[in-house]
Amino acid sequence: MPLEQSELSLGSRARSLDLFERETFDLAIIGGGITGAGIALDAAARGLSVALVEKRDFASGTSSRSSKLIHGGLRYLEQMDFRLVREALVERATLNRVAPHLSSPLGFLVPVYGSGKRSPLGSSRLKLKLGLSLYDLLAGRRNIAPHRWIARDEALHIAPALDSEGLRGCFLYYDCLTDDARLVIEVIKAAAARGAAVANYAAARGLSGESGRVSAIAVEDLIGGRSLSLRARVVINATGAWAGEVAGLSGEDSTIRLRPSKGIHVVLPSEKIGSRAAVLIPSLGEQRFLFVIPWLGRTMIGTTDTDYAGDIDDPRVEDREIEQVLKSAARAFPDARISTDDVISVFAGLRPLVAGNGGATSELSRKEEIIESDSGLISIIGGKLTTYRKMAEQTVDIVARRLGRSSRSATGEIELAGGAIPEREWKEAARRAATEFRIESGIAEHLVRSYGGNYRAVLEIASASEELKARLVEDLPHIEAEVVYAARSEMAATVEDFLARRTRIALLARDHGRSCAARVAALMGCELPQIY
Ligand SMILES: Cc1cc2nc3c(=O)[nH]c(=O)nc-3n(C[C@H](O)[C@H](O)[C@H](O)COP(=O)(O)OP(=O)(O)OC[C@H]3O[C@@H](n4cnc5c(N)ncnc54)[C@H](O)[C@@H]3O)c2cc1C
Known part of the structure; x- marks a missing residue:
């Protein structure tokens, strides 16, 4: 079903704010990242009346700072989280169908060297073959293309700057690439086209209600300067790394304990590495790998995974983090002569991981958690860009049950961005x-x-x-x-x-x-x- 065009401007924003003051919505969502956007679309498409407030711009949080992969996740395969991988691969296929320009297939090279240290996923061809066969199997009949082994010369033809010494060849498998911020805005537009009242630069400052149940959000309009009250039967907290802070706005002691983890990316000119496929490389001094991804005519390298205790509003990239990424890239592509002068830009994002019992952040689950508090507030935290549609479906199922509505998600058939062009x-x-x-x-x-x-x-x-x-x-x-x-x-x-x-x-x-x-x-x- 192609989408109708709809205006989404400061004019429609002003109308949304007026509606916030006048109406009681079925559902109000706090947070305009991919999680909030996905929920708004799912709910609006089911015919619920929906409001969404975002305190800065849509996608200004983690949802514009990801690795931009629409993927099952080899990392999760390594962690034997097959259910998450399967779910993400199914979602990859769905997004590829409803928005091909926001989920375009890309080849990924996994180099295999004689020495295990230089091979990002180890040097056992058999182990890798088994892992990638499982990845293909989990993708099912909507797989992009099966993985294959490519000889050293062909690999160097695709990625000429790749270290050739001791290279035995590469596995080539496929995943998809997106523009995360554009994905969010297209989902927001699709929600608005179905009647959702949305506003950026509108911050939730308080939560209130009757009989201990949250049913109103105190909203500050950061452009017009007014304060207003947004009423809704169900309120959702989709604020990612801010979820603990927002849950606390009701005055109730928030049970949400987050352990944010920071990931950075470095953007270089594409001619520096000149690879036509993405490449997995070992991260120096760590038991993990980095992606080197051709993206929008540049090369993006990331990501890291470290505990973060700084300002959530403004995660900064440290010089030593850039150095770590560049050193890893320089070792994997020695002829590229990569230096800090090559860096075009850097960015950092925060994973809103739910706190576990110590251990490395890379060990914490990426699976989303939906938490219903005593006040009725529903918080949805974690997950992946890739699985936003499924997360939204599960969340709105809960909302529909609460509202006593029987409805099913329709988003698997909703084409984004004015109709899909293959x-x-x-x-x-x-x-x-x-x-x-x-x-x-x-x-x-x-x-x-x-x-x-x-x-x-x-x-x-x-x-x-x-x-x-x-x-x-x-x-x-x-x-x-x-x-x-x-x-x-x-x-x-x-x-x-x-x-x-x-x-x-x-x-x-x-x-x-x-x-x-x-x-x-x-x-x-x-x-x-x-x-x-
Ligand atoms: C480094 C990194 C790489 C990643 N790479 C991938 C990848 O390649 N593929 C993948 O599938 N996933 C990836 N992820 C995961 C994915 O990016 C996140 O799961 C997803 O973007 C989280 O979206 P969100 O909407 O929950 O949070 P956010 O995008 O952070 O959105 C939350 C929003 O809430 C708003 N907000 C906060 N407080 C308030 C308030 N009081 N009032 C109103 N609004 C408020 C914020 O401004 C923000 O815009 C990556 C994550 C990181 C950190």
Whole structure:
């Protein structure tokens, strides 16, 4: 079922805030990361009245700072968590069907060397073969393609800078890659198109209710400056690393004990490593591996997994963490001569892991937990980007039972982003768009890959003037019309919303988008006179 177009702007945000004051919703969700967005879509598609508040921008938390893999997870296979792997692989196939541009298949190389130390998953070919066969088996008949062994020369053809000394060959298996922040905004848009009232820059400051049951959220509108009360029959806390803090807003002693773990990524120019596939490499001095991932014309390397006790609002990347990642990459790709000067950008995200009994954070379960407190507040914590749809389905099943509604999730059939365009049709769609709208083919391809079926909406804006077809940054394919689209249809309110999440210019450009920030601000100013 393709999605209808819907406006999602500061105008619709203002209408959402008005509705918050007037209506009592079936469901109110705190948190606009992938978890909250997924729940909003699932519930709205079942016909529930839904409100969602996000204190900063959608996806500004962990959901824009992941490794961007839609995957079963070899790590979880190593931990023998077969149920999680199977569930994630089924979800990978579903997302690939409903939003192919947000879940595109990518090959992953697992190098095998004579020495176990340099092989990211050990040097036993038999053990790896068994593991990857199991991975294929768990993916079932909707697997992307079965894994295979490739000889040393073919591996070096795909990843020319890979250390060739002692290399016996590589296993090649497949998973999918996404743009996490765009996935969130597309799910939010799909929810809003089905009637969900959503607002970014709207923070939950308090929880209250009657007879000890939470039924109202005190919301602060961080753009308009007003305070309002949002009433709902069921309230969900989908605030990830902030879940303990938000659960405590009711005054009740929160039973949620989180142990945040930080993961960082480093972004390098793609020509530095020049691999056409993702590569698994050992993390120096650790019993774990890092992914080296070709992403949006750059190479992203990560991630780490360390206990974090700092400011949740602003997890920083430490120099020693960058050094650790770069040293690992330099050892795996010695001819690439990687140095800190190559770094384009870095980012850090927090895993909201539920505290266990000590031990390393990498040992803690990635499975989500749904906690129903005595006050009726439902908190959903942990999980993965990949399994957001299933997590949402399970959560809304609980909500529907509480509301006495019988309903089933429909999200497995809801196409995101204005209708799914299969990957095999991207090139042809881009070629036709380039001719019809008289734009460069590279720009057309970028728009199809970034916006799926909505690429035409961006191009229709661009057709208003030649200026709107202009690139924002010299060596990136993003154009001015995207700023207008983000303000009109994706509730972008600040320059950072556009540079960091509606597009990923902040991660892809060496100056993080400073050179085009004034132009972005001017374009947003025309669209959003109420705040500029
Ligand atoms: C380094 C790293 C790599 C990862 N890689 C992958 C991967 O490759 N694949 C995968 O499937 N998963 C991956 N994950 C896991 C995945 O990213 C997370 O499970 C997921 O993004 C969590 O989403 P969330 O919505 O629960 O939390 P968040 O995205 O953090 O969203 C919570 C939101 O709540 C908001 N909020 C907080 N307090 C309030 C308040 N008072 N009022 C209103 N809003 C509030 C925050 O601003 C935030 O936007 C990774 C995680 C990390 C840390």
